[in-house]
Amino acid sequence: MGKQLRVDPVACAGHGACAELLPELVTLDEWGYAIVADQPVPRGLVREARRAVAGCPALALALRRVA
Amino acid sequence: MTGSLTVPNPPVTAAPPGRGGDLPRLLPASGAAPVGLRQHLDAYGALPTARSPGRLLREVAAAGLTGRGGAGFPTARKLAAAAEARPAPLVVGNGAEGEPASSKDSSLLWISPHLVLDGLQLAAEVIGSPAAVLYVRRNQRLHAGLAGAIAERAAAGIGAARVDLVQAPDRFLAGEESAVVSRLTGRPALPAYRPVRGLPRLAPGRAALVQNVETLAHLALIARYGAAWFRNAGTAAEPGTMLVTLRLADGRTSVAEVPLGTGIAGLLGLEPAAGHLAGASVPSAAGPVQAVLAGGYHGAWLPAAEAAHLLMAGAALRPLGASAGAGVLAALPADRCGLAETARVARYLALESAGQCGPCFNGLPRIAAALEHLAGPRPDHRARADLKRWAGQVTGRGACHHPDGSVRFIRSALRVFAGEAGLHEQGRCCGTDPRPFLPVPAARPASDADWS
Numbered sequence: 001m002g003k004q005l006r007v008d009p010v011a012c013a014g015h016g017a018c019a020e021l022l023p024e025l026v027t028l029d030e031w032g033y034a035i036v037a038d039q040p041v042p043r044g045l046v047r048e049a050r051r052a053v054a055g056c057p058a059l060a061l062a063l064r065r066v067a
Numbered sequence: 068m069t070g071s072l073t074v075p076n077p078p079v080t081a082a083p084p085g086r087g088g089d090l091p092r093l094l095p096a097s098g099a100a101p102v103g104l105r106q107h108l109d110a111y112g113a114l115p116t117a118r119s120p121g122r123l124l125r126e127v128a129a130a131g132l133t134g135r136g137g138a139g140f141p142t143a144r145k146l147a148a149a150a151e152a153r154p155a156p157l158v159v160g161n162g163a164e165g166e167p168a169s170s171k172d173s174s175l176l177w178i179s180p181h182l183v184l185d186g187l188q189l190a191a192e193v194i195g196s197p198a199a200v201l202y203v204r205r206n207q208r209l210h211a212g213l214a215g216a217i218a219e220r221a222a223a224g225i226g227a228a229r230v231d232l233v234q235a236p237d238r239f240l241a242g243e244e245s246a247v248v249s250r251l252t253g254r255p256a257l258p259a260y261r262p263v264r265g266l267p268r269l270a271p272g273r274a275a276l277v278q279n280v281e282t283l284a285h286l287a288l289i290a291r292y293g294a295a296w297f298r299n300a301g302t303a304a305e306p307g308t309m310l311v312t313l314r315l316a317d318g319r320t321s322v323a324e325v326p327l328g329t330g331i332a333g334l335l336g337l338e339p340a341a342g343h344l345a346g347a348s349v350p351s352a353a354g355p356v357q358a359v360l361a362g363g364y365h366g367a368w369l370p371a372a373e374a375a376h377l378l379m380a381g382a383a384l385r386p387l388g389a390s391a392g393a394g395v396l397a398a399l400p401a402d403r404c405g406l407a408e409t410a411r412v413a414r415y416l417a418l419e420s421a422g423q424c425g426p427c428f429n430g431l432p433r434i435a436a437a438l439e440h441l442a443g444p445r446p447d448h449r450a451r452a453d454l455k456r457w458a459g460q461v462t463g464r465g466a467c468h469h470p471d472g473s474v475r476f477i478r479s480a481l482r483v484f485a486g487e488a489g490l491h492e493q494g495r496c497c498g499t500d501p502r503p504f505l506p507v508p509a510a511r512p513a514s515d516a517d518w519s
Contacts, residue, residue, distance in 0.1 A: 008260045009425065009427075010466045013425070031430075033424075035460075
């Protein structure tokens with residue numbers, strides 16, 4: 001049981017805050033839209049992940065429980 | 068396409084005989100005239116009431132019916148989920164058929180409306196819904212015919228659920244499940260981001276059961292004749308029949324009902340010779356064929372020589388990126404440029420992006436432009452590298468499957484028409500007939516209003 005970052009592609013407007021706050025798990029495509037790593041958030045990055053979720057101006061990022 | 072269009076587009080041809088000898092099931096054995104209520108009742112008998120919803124559910128599960136709209140999801144599982152939901156979900160018959168290369172759903176709705184309406188009623192009964200919606204592609208004659216059929220049934224007291232007829236906008240994605248639901252709540256028919264699986268929701272606490280209209284017609288027959296009868300046609304793993312839209316190499320189109328697992332060669336009249344070269348075109352009754360498009364504009368191109376040995380079934384087509392899905396098969400004649408054909412459709416697909424997700428509305432137009440460049444003489448080699456990179460960047464990154472499906476189709480073209488791409492690098496092209504082959508609607512809508 002872990003947590004994974006999910007981006008709502010409709011809400012994502014390419015602000016790029018997530019990639020600045022959490023470069024370990026988020027990169028941007030060449031148009032500036034977030035690409036989140038398809039892996040559970042490592043324990044050591046959960047705090048940063050929460051910060052990235054809170055820092056998204058479009059509220060497009062979420063932490064979801066994965067089995 | 069406009070409302071003045073005649074229905075159905077293609078003449079309906081008799082299906083080839085299949086196992087079980089009871090074909091066609093959904094369409095009359097001959098002719099394309101609508102089957103009226105009296106004729107329908109004479110042919111199939113009265114609508115059986117779902118006395119025990121559990122029994123019908125078990126019968127559908129035993130029949131192995133899967134969705135005929137493209138995704139192929141097991142119908143019984145979706146029905147069972149809907150039967151458990153409270154309040155009862157709204158039942159929606161999906162006849163949006165946004166795929167320009169498909170006309171099987173509108174043909175079915177035009178010719179056998181009462182089978183679809185039977186299935187809609189049965190689904191509503193199984194899940195306990197007092198209302199149902201028939202969501203159908205924009206077409207005046209078709210809508211008039213369906214409105215008449217619905218009124219005739221209501222007057223005759225057939226079916227408990229009230230049926231509303233709703234017009235689907237003329238867009239490729241209008242039939243996408245979340246777009247259907249959006250349209251039914253009075254918003255534009257745009258796909259939505261749905262992080263949680265399950266039935267789509269019209270409102271908090273109110274789900275919808277969206278089933279393709281052909282799926283509903285099969286349901287109506289399973290309720291009457293049972294699972295064993297249904298399995299008389301098709302394969303053990305993929306039972307039953309399916310409607311296919313066939314586009315032969317000479318441009319003639321037809322809709323036919325065939326058992327799952329029917330050979331593609333027979334459907335398109337392909338005549339592969341022994342020892343045929345893999346890349347060569349294959350003779351057919353309608354002229355030489357170089358490639359076959361299976362599954363429509365989210366499907367995949369297959370070399371004709373390969374397609375000629377394949378069966379119309381998911382087991383055969385899925386590993387190749389194609390699908391039996393919504394039943395589109397098109398035979399590209401040898402005198403057309405496969406790259407130019409794909410580029411034209413890719414541009415259409417880019418314009419049909421709902422424009423909601425960054426990767427899709429940025430990526431698809433660039434991909435289409437790169438493909439148009441590759442379809443021209445002596446393309447810059449960077450176009451291919453750009454296209455490949457962009458294709459990777461849009462895949463899996465939309466709220467719906469539009470970017471994934473579009474990329475699947477375009478990538479298959481780069482594989483199957485690799486030889487053609489080589490010719491273009493030398494400034495040559497095998498296409499001698501510049502006329503477009505695959506259908507793409509002429510005038511594209513340009514405003515948000517076109518989504519509703």
